[in-house]
Amino acid sequence: MELNENYINQIVQNVVKNLEKAAPQQRLKGVFDSMTDALEAVNKAYQFYRSYSIAQREKMIANIRKLTLEEAETLAKLGVEETGMGRIADKIIKHQLVANKTPGTEDLKPTALTGDDGLTLVEMAPFGVIGSITPSTNPSETVICNSIGMIAGGNGVVFNPHPNACRTANYAVDLVNRAIVEAGGPENLVVSVAKPTMDTSKEMMASPIVRMLVATGGPGVVRTLLSSGKKAIGAGAGNPPVIVDDTADVAKAGRDIVLGASFDNNLPCIAEKECFAFSNIADELIDSMIKNGAYMIDGDQVERLKKIALIEKDGKFGINKKWVGKDASLFLKELGIDSDAKLIICETEEMHPFVQVEMMMPILAIVRVNSIEEAIKMAVNAEHGNRHSAHIHSKNIDHLTAFAKAVETTIFVKNAPSYAGIGAGGEGYTTFTIAGPTGEGLTAAHSFTRARRCVMVDGLHII
Ligand code: NAD
Secondary structure, rough: OOOOHOOOOOHHHHHHHHHHHHHHHHHHOOEEHHHHHHHHHHHHHHHHHOOOOHHHHHHHHHHHHHHHHHOOOHHHHHHHHHOOOOOHHHHHHHHHHHHOOOHHHHHHHOEEEEEEOEEEEEEEOOOOOEEOOOOOOHHHHHHHHHHHHHOOOOOOEEEEEEEHHHHHHHHHHHHHHHHHHHHHOOOOOEEEEEOOOHHHHHHHHHHEEEEEEEOOOOOOHHHHHHHHOEEEEEOOOOOEEEEEEOOOOOHHHHHHHHHHHHHOOOOOOHHHHHEEEEEEHHHHHHHHHHHOOOOOOHHHHHHHHHHHEEEEOOEEEEEEEHOOOOOHHHHHHOOOOOOOOEEEEOOOOOOOHHHHHOOOEEEEEEEOOOOOHHHHHHHHHHHHOOOEEEEEEEEOOHHHHHHHHOOOOOEEEEOOHHHHHHHHOOOOOOOOOOEEEOOOEOOHHHHHHHEEEEEEEOOOOOO
């Protein structure tokens, strides 16, 4: 994808300058200084929105899609600039995916039951105002994707975005509001706060205005929302393994894994985060990865990289947040290597922290295995019961089936880069809120609705 860097820089600088200059209330549409004001505004908008038709909802959503495509570059650049994470070209693709493949109102499927006793209809009704907490890794993508699904379901939305990504998330809130109002919808159907904190999050969770909560992030936020006493959807962490066996098209597997694991510097929760390769094809796989843009490190370099990427505390490893989503070339520079590789690969043993920790960095550990049983055991172990995503390259149906059954993930991709699992080069719609813990799976409009039954006895059935 060709980018005019100067042009984008200019737009971003203008946006940032205007944000800084503007009076707080005028800053961005739908963005409030206090959670109390945001809640009041969205509640008012939601009451108004209840009278809107499905066709009107669709008109608003069409405009959100249009503006997202028009402003994808600005959003991508803002996200990278504010968070220091990810790659602009990949973030543009993520926004295009959100705009083109997030389901709208067509996802709401009513059911009709007819018979001797009459007609019963089940319709998917709004929940009301939904409180949504969003991550730093896909700040504007999640806001736009959740907004489309939640509005399609007839709801209003209040966001409490990640504090380190709130400028980008709130720019997306502004975009959604501009799109809605331009399409004849109410102001403030989607709101947020200028400075999100744990206090604003608590106020949002406790407010009687908020009828449903959606957490997209790590285990902490999912736990907190699930203990709120309200209906909650939890989209949590993953650590997706990828297995490559000796029936796979190994050259293609190497290419696909580099594409998936390096995409947006490995920020996506679905991205390949460790690889289990059959010993008899491991060298060929590594060669293919190198041919497709990976850089192989070994020995002392792996240990030095561990000290950069991870922090050890009480014998346990956690991520060094400063390095999340950074370019592979920056890690390599720290090792004294000048390379523009997209992904760093290395061989490790199973229990190495590069295998066990969800790093969200363009670093992929490869572990040699001798059988599918060994590969599956290690992969299931590394996935830590998140039941999020797992991937495999194989032509052996028994291997494909056995791994899918054992790992029990929401997303399971066979013979393709991981992002095929969210509709990029694979069939199916997209989402940036993948709810494994609470079981909604790939969320869409229907996830944000209540099933309501309406019964007519002895009439309206026509046979
Ligand atoms: P994070 O957990 O640090 O933050 C996510 C959001 O939760 C932020 O808005 C943060 O402020 C808030 N938060 C954190 N702890 C909280 C608590 N105790 N109470 C209330 N709010 C709290 O996540 P991040 O670093 O921004 O994102 C990366 C993580 O999110 C990874 O683990 C990744 O796998 C996961 N993720 C999952 C999905 C999915 O669809 N399942 C999508 C994107 C990211």
